[in-house]
Amino acid sequence: MEQLSGNLLLTAFFLYLLATILFAVSVTGRKWRDKSGDMTGNKWGTLGFLAALGGFLFAAGYFVTRWMASGHAPVSNMFEYTTFLGIAIGFAFLILYSIYKSNVLGMFAMPIIMLIIAYASIFPTEVEPLIPALQSYWLQIHVTTTALGQGILAIGFVAGLIYLIRTVDFSKGGKKVFWLEFIMFSMLTVAAFVIIRYAFNIFGYQTVFQYTDENGAQAEMIYELPPILGPNNGQLIQQGSWEPLFLLPEWIRSDDANTLVWTFAAAIVLYAVIRLLLRKPLSQFLQPLIRGVSPDKVDELSYRAIAIGFPVFTLGGLIFAMIWAQIAWTRFWGWDPKEVWALITFLFYAAYLHLRLTRGWHGERSAWLCVIGFAIIMFNLVFVNLVIAGLHSYA
Amino acid sequence: MAKVICECGYSNPEGTDLCEACGKPLNEKAKQQTLVDMRYEGVARRSQTYNKSIVDKVWNFFSSVKVGIWIIILTLLASSLGTIFPQEMYIPNNVSAAEHYQEEYGVLGQIYYTLGLHNMYSSWWYMALIASLGISLIIASLDRVVPLYRVLKHQKVSRNEGFLRRQRMFGEMTVPAGENQLEAAKHILKKRKFKIREEGDNLVAEKGRFSRWGPYVNHVGLIIFLTGAMLRFFPGMYVDEVVWVREGETEVVPGTDGEYFVENEQFFLEMYDENDETFATALERAGGNIVETFQTDAIVYEREEGGTIGEEPDLQELKRDEIRVNEPLTFDGFSLYQVDYKLNELNVMSLEMVNRETGESVGELQIDLFNPESEYDLGDGYRVVIDSYFPNFEFNEEGEPSTISSIPDNPAFIFQMFSPEHEEEGEYSFVGIQRNEDVFGENDYEMSFQNVETKNVTGLTVRKDNTLPFIAAGGIIFMIGLIQGSYWSHRRVWLKKENGKLLYAGHANKHWQTLKRDFEALYEEAGISPPVDQVAEKEQAEEKKKQQEGGS
Numbered sequence A: 001m002e003q004l005s006g007n008l009l010l011t012a013f014f015l016y017l018l019a020t021i022l023f024a025v026s027v028t029g030r031k032w033r034d035k036s037g038d039m040t041g042n043k044w045g046t047l048g049f050l051a052a053l054g055g056f057l058f059a060a061g062y063f064v065t066r067w068m069a070s071g072h073a074p075v076s077n078m079f080e081y082t083t084f085l086g087i088a089i090g091f092a093f094l095i096l097y098s099i100y101k102s103n104v105l106g107m108f109a110m111p112i113i114m115l116i117i118a119y120a121s122i123f124p125t126e127v128e129p130l131i132p133a134l135q136s137y138w139l140q141i142h143v144t145t146t147a148l149g150q151g152i153l154a155i156g157f158v159a160g161l162i163y164l165i166r167t168v169d170f171s172k173g174g175k176k177v178f179w180l181e182f183i184m185f186s187m188l189t190v191a192a193f194v195i196i197r198y199a200f201n202i203f204g205y206q207t208v209f210q211y212t213d214e215n216g217a218q219a220e221m222i223y224e225l226p227p228i229l230g231p232n233n234g235q236l237i238q239q240g241s242w243e244p245l246f247l248l249p250e251w252i253r254s255d256d257a258n259t260l261v262w263t264f265a266a267a268i269v270l271y272a273v274i275r276l277l278l279r280k281p282l283s284q285f286l287q288p289l290i291r292g293v294s295p296d297k298v299d300e301l302s303y304r305a306i307a308i309g310f311p312v313f314t315l316g317g318l319i320f321a322m323i324w325a326q327i328a329w330t331r332f333w334g335w336d337p338k339e340v341w342a343l344i345t346f347l348f349y350a351a352y353l354h355l356r357l358t359r360g361w362h363g364e365r366s367a368w369l370c371v372i373g374f375a376i377i378m379f380n381l382v383f384v385n386l387v388i389a390g391l392h393s394y395a
Numbered sequence B: 001m002a003k004v005i006c007e008c009g010y011s012n013p014e015g016t017d018l019c020e021a022c023g024k025p026l027n028e029k030a031k032q033q034t035l036v037d038m039r040y041e042g043v044a045r046r047s048q049t050y051n052k053s054i055v056d057k058v059w060n061f062f063s064s065v066k067v068g069i070w071i072i073i074l075t076l077l078a079s080s081l082g083t084i085f086p087q088e089m090y091i092p093n094n095v096s097a098a099e100h101y102q103e104e105y106g107v108l109g110q111i112y113y114t115l116g117l118h119n120m121y122s123s124w125w126y127m128a129l130i131a132s133l134g135i136s137l138i139i140a141s142l143d144r145v146v147p148l149y150r151v152l153k154h155q156k157v158s159r160n161e162g163f164l165r166r167q168r169m170f171g172e173m174t175v176p177a178g179e180n181q182l183e184a185a186k187h188i189l190k191k192r193k194f195k196i197r198e199e200g201d202n203l204v205a206e207k208g209r210f211s212r213w214g215p216y217v218n219h220v221g222l223i224i225f226l227t228g229a230m231l232r233f234f235p236g237m238y239v240d241e242v243v244w245v246r247e248g249e250t251e252v253v254p255g256t257d258g259e260y261f262v263e264n265e266q267f268f269l270e271m272y273d274e275n276d277e278t279f280a281t282a283l284e285r286a287g288g289n290i291v292e293t294f295q296t297d298a299i300v301y302e303r304e305e306g307g308t309i310g311e312e313p314d315l316q317e318l319k320r321d322e323i324r325v326n327e328p329l330t331f332d333g334f335s336l337y338q339v340d341y342k343l344n345e346l347n348v349m350s351l352e353m354v355n356r357e358t359g360e361s362v363g364e365l366q367i368d369l370f371n372p373e374s375e376y377d378l379g380d381g382y383r384v385v386i387d388s389y390f391p392n393f394e395f396n397e398e399g400e401p402s403t404i405s406s407i408p409d410n411p412a413f414i415f416q417m418f419s420p421e422h423e424e425e426g427e428y429s430f431v432g433i434q435r436n437e438d439v440f441g442e443n444d445y446e447m448s449f450q451n452v453e454t455k456n457v458t459g460l461t462v463r464k465d466n467t468l469p470f471i472a473a474g475g476i477i478f479m480i481g482l483i484q485g486s487y488w489s490h491r492r493v494w495l496k497k498e499n500g501k502l503l504y505a506g507h508a509n510k511h512w513q514t515l516k517r518d519f520e521a522l523y524e525e526a527g528i529s530p531p532v533d534q535v536a537e538k539e540q541a542e543e544k545k546k547q548q549e550g551g552s
């Protein structure tokens, strides 16, 4: 069953790839304008939508079969949660597509879904038993609703990004172009991370260090990537690897730092190659491809996504979270970092809605806010889970 | 209060931009705009009209959305500060906070501690931020909801032409003779679930007005929620206690004024089966030890009425249940949660008094480590007196025997052993875990350790939170308002036939694309040509101008 579940997810991944291609063709290929000035009339978009729908159905199949295999909803660790977020974005896309029929949204949303699912697969994928604190049906209710809310908000980000690529004036250069390119680079960084990890994994690379940990005890650390940075007093205890260039002090997780160095190196190479091929910033390359897109319409699409996603996120990330915290941890609120960052996300989008509704922040400013909002969601997923919470469990 | 009388005869309050009834621009500002500001239908708001007294100034400050947004942003930034390092309640409680932050996080930790960020969420300034959020919510909502309600109630069907022309969506066409587009439009809009009102050759179709109240409903929910959170600080609203209960024992539930008692029948924990194939890989990576269940089998008792104080209370069984993580036991507003435990706590120790020479036992004593007797009579002139008892033994700074706590984690005794040979003085013996010493050299008898009984102890949190009904009501109302305002929008279409011409305009408080689809239907089914989106038109003109400038 676990095997089947994995295969369904893999199929979904390739369907999303197919959908990306179909949507890209629909946006960049031949088409004609209708009376209100919108682009319509080629079949590729519909095919792309069908592929996205298929991707979602296979992903749902993964979810159900994995649930059957493990006996609990597969949302209990980083792999499962992150994958579910990808699936949720796919679902959110289907909702927004059915309202706005926007092919360009598919062209940008699909690769982001793939990126997130690929990133998820780097974490350990085996099914894990639930510790007592997680044994509650509120786990499923809370986590799925939150992820769905975040998925819909992510579509708001995608539409905001499209708006920016469509409207930013590249001839002037400056801060806007820089930050837009920074978003592109960030996405390439995630891609680079996944590629590097898979590349070394295929060759079965692994090496082991003996080192002195922060308590002065001897311990072992497994490296999945060749060591550029080694641990404190690290000694290689497995043949077939080069020696690290530097040894780090004991208070830094050297395997993570090493992965970080590899990732950034790979991302810079990847970016440089693409940039040389295109001879211009990535976002500038994309701009002419989506010239037919109406900025006003993607602006409204992005706001609509936030307006739909905000209540869902609030329900899952704050209200259901509080109900469960009251049952599991005796109090509905405890200022735990994860809780606080959910509150920050909530406050941020509340500020966004007020700025938009009552201070007329439309278009470009609204689009930048969507980007920041998504950055906060990702920060909560990656940084708070892996770094701040890591400090917690370690202290 | 000065009134502004419109030419339609309606008398508006001072400060009105657009007549509440017919929409005619009333002042110079509104007349000069090419588009009217429809945010609050041009209604007079207190904050926009008066600015003299202190009350006006405070009112205007808090009713400003700009200020409101700043408060939200500041709360957001402040909240994030508190997550840089763990809050004080999450650090180990065996070291002082000052030391902990310095040791774990260096200079930054010291600064964090000095600034009070380790306890930030209960600091006065954080509370002040939340309080001003609440005040701002109340004032800003009142400032808007009252006039908004009035204007939506008084709006007339027939609208001033200047009002229609200054709408974002506006169109006009000559009506071909013999056609009745008004009638056709009415049917189409009715089919699209609009509410229609007519007045002569004027028609207004309206849909989703209730969604306009969404923000105010959600703000009310928030205010109730915040009020509930504040009630926490009133005595009696909130109980947060811990009770430790040994197996087989009954303890009074703290925080209940001695009203309730809880018995721990047994406590146990269960591990996941290591041979379970489903989780084989994960269990192996975790080293095989993952707890599946923590459970206390508990009975709650209520004190019988009328018992005399000081006597053993008469207890009446109230509820019998299993308490697990995620499954608290609840009675009369109190909940007992499984939060902690201690396995195999020493409970009863048995020792024998043995004659050293013959190795014969002269008798056995069983000491309840929580309530030892002072003397144990073994018969035949043998008895043991407990001279000193150290439940958790250590040598203190002066090198004297002492105890760290009253929990028998490491019990030690000084016994005085009386026997026919030593009738007067007895002999002294010091006995602890892996320790058995004469106090004054050569003894004839010794205390020999036999065995020890252990018990599991459960740690339960006792919680009562009378603020929950407020919190829940606030949360529910908030969600209702949020959905009401987010998933519906307020749309209006006005049609006006005048001198052989049809004027039409539309307004949506959000989601204009949906309104455009309504107009598309009017075009396709009634031949009313699509109105101009005056905002989009302006933006397109600007973009074109920019491109030309860039090109030249």
Ligand code: HEM
Pocket (backbone or CB within 6 Å): A347, A350, A353, A354, A357, A358, B039, B062, B063, B064, B065, B066, B067, B068, B069, B071, B072, B133, B136, B137, B140, B141, B144, B212, B215, B216, B218, B219, B222, B482, B485, B486
């Ligand atoms: C965290 C706190 C708050 C939340 C969650 C919240 C939520 C909301 C939401 C969801 C809307 C509707 C927005 C839309 O439909 O796009 C709204 C509107 C509004 N909020 Fe808030 N709000 C908060 C605080 C405040 C504060 C402090 C003020 C004070 C200035 C304020 C003033 C307003 C106003 C004036 C509106 C527009 C109402 C209308 O146009 O009918 N809000 N709020």
